[in-house]
Amino acid sequence: MAFKDQEKIREKYPEWPQYDEEDIKAVSDVVKSGKWWIGAPAVHIGENGWKFQEEFGEMQESKYTFACTNGTHAIEIALSALDIGLGDEVICPVTSFVATASAIVATNAVPIFCDVHPETFNIDHRKIEELITERTKAIVPVHLGGMPCQMDEIVKIAEKHNLRVVEDSAHSHGSRFKGKRLGNWGDVGTFSMQASKVLTSGEGGCVICNDDDVADAIYSYLDAGRKPGEYFYDHYVYGSNYRIPELCAALLRTQLKKFPAQHKKRNENGPYLRDILDEIDGITCQKRSNDVDECGYYVFPVKFDPDKFGGITKKEFYQYLNDHGIPTDDDYPPMHQLGLFKNVKLKKGIDYSNANWGGLKSDDKFWPVAVDVFNHSFEFPQELLLGTKPQMDFIAETIRNLQKERL
Ligand SMILES: Cc1ncc(COP(=O)(O)O)c(C=O)c1O
Incomplete structure (x- = not known):
């Protein structure tokens, strides 16, 4: 040529990203309304955050959907809601964006890296069981490029060993495997709406699940330990502020x-x-x-x-x-090569000595x-x-x- x-x-x-007048109007309408904050259920302010949750949940076919600040926080919220924490080991693929593992680190747990499949480049489900120890509490598969991991096999392994599954679906908006939308195979699914993603508002995230108790825990964790329907200034459990900005929610709805x-x-x-x-x-x-x-x-x-x-x-x-x-x-790059894991530049007071990376254990041959x-x-x-x-x-x-x- x-x-x-x-x-x-x-x-x-x-x-x-691609945008048109409808996106510009949606954002400008929020600005003009003065309702710049989604609020909590007790002080329902902006409409867009709540409506986006319904609309995205409908597309993802999940019972519960919670919009949040970003895809990294979505994983942290999911793990925390499942009670993953200090000293727990969480198996994830060695190939992913650092957020998959850094979110595990954020919960004071220890990521354990699994090699990937030569054809799908996703976590190799055939290599998960050999990494399970008495400390293992969860598996976080990542659907690289939105291509589904072998979720039927991963769920079988999790059930056999009583492990939780958080699907890092940051790349998988709209993906479907064996008839089921990704994010619904595990206990919780997490999404990113960062600028390069297939659905974006510059920054943003979402957490989906189908279990009532897990949904309650997710809501409380992302909204300062509140409970839906309860007094605004009552905080029942530890939580932080991971609420989605209303301006982002408005853009996500038109996108x-x-x-x-x-x-x-x-x-x-x-x-x-x-x-x-x-x-x-x-x-x-x-x-x-x-x-x-x-x-x-x-x-x-x-x-x-x-x-x-x-x-x-x-x-x-x-x-x-x-x-x-x-x-x-x-x-x-495979995460065992990254400075934070190779040189164990992580959290104070956490024992990473059982991890399968760090120092000599970070050798490429593994x-x-x-x-x-x-x-x-x-x-x-x-x-x-x-x-x-x-x-x-x-x-x-x-x-x-x-x-x-x-x-
Ligand atoms: C696989 C994966 N997980 C998590 C994230 C984190 O999402 P965010 O950038 O919205 O925090 C990303 C972002 O690129 C990602 O690629």
Whole structure:
């Protein structure tokens, strides 16, 4: 393809976030109303926070939905509501954004890292049981890029060992696995509405669950230990302030209206792009099994075999794609490599000596799959999947050209 056409395509790759007059009006209406605060049930102030909870809950098919400040806090709230705390071990994938593990640290528990699956890049459920000790209390699977973890198997393991499950669904708005929306497989599901996510208000989060007692605990924890229906200045248990700002809730409501069409488009382009890329020798896309009904597609991870591209490095791969107008994202480094875990720069007074990371235990050899995936993969951002079929074809064509040039 001629350079001029590439430029044209580059201009056309969609941007994120996307907004229109309806979003601007929703935010400006809140400003003009003077009701800038969602309040508590006893002092119901802004409407948007409460309505967004209903609307998002309806989409996610959960009995209870609580909007909150962000996706990191959503995990902290979930773990705290499930009574996970001091000295408890919580198993999570070694590959995720740091928030998955730092939220565990925030509750004074200890994250235990599990290697990932070579095809889905999600937590490898076959390796969870070997990490369970008498201190293990919960599993936090992460649906990377919205691609469902093997939740039926993970729930079986949790039931067998009496563990709680918090699904970090920060990437999984709208994902469905074996007929059930993600976030409803475990005890609690958590979402992020940070700026790059498929549903966003810049910052924001959500916690969903289906159990009455867990719902009560979640509400109290995120609203200063209050109880719904009770006196505003009575605080029954320890809690903090994780309430969503009303301005964010207003924006989330108008963004939510646009979500179904965007989600549909990503679920058309995602499998299409995977099929055309998987045909290229040396390229493997994240696996989407037949049990996946819908995928959030927050990111689209792609793994390459350097030998099939003349020994190319990840940086060179990125550079080539970017030079041809194709946006890319870096994927998450495995967390055992991060300074805070490697050098145990964590919380005062907590015993991390049983963790399977830190110092010599942070050696790459203990997480061979995650290290291989990180070294030989990149991601496309979700907004790329809002593009046209010719734009998807252009990605495959560009990678084929790269291969020809390198071999
Ligand atoms: C897997 C995962 N969990 C949790 C979070 C934290 O969400 P937030 O940035 O809204 O705090 C993120 C954010 O990118 C994430 O990717």
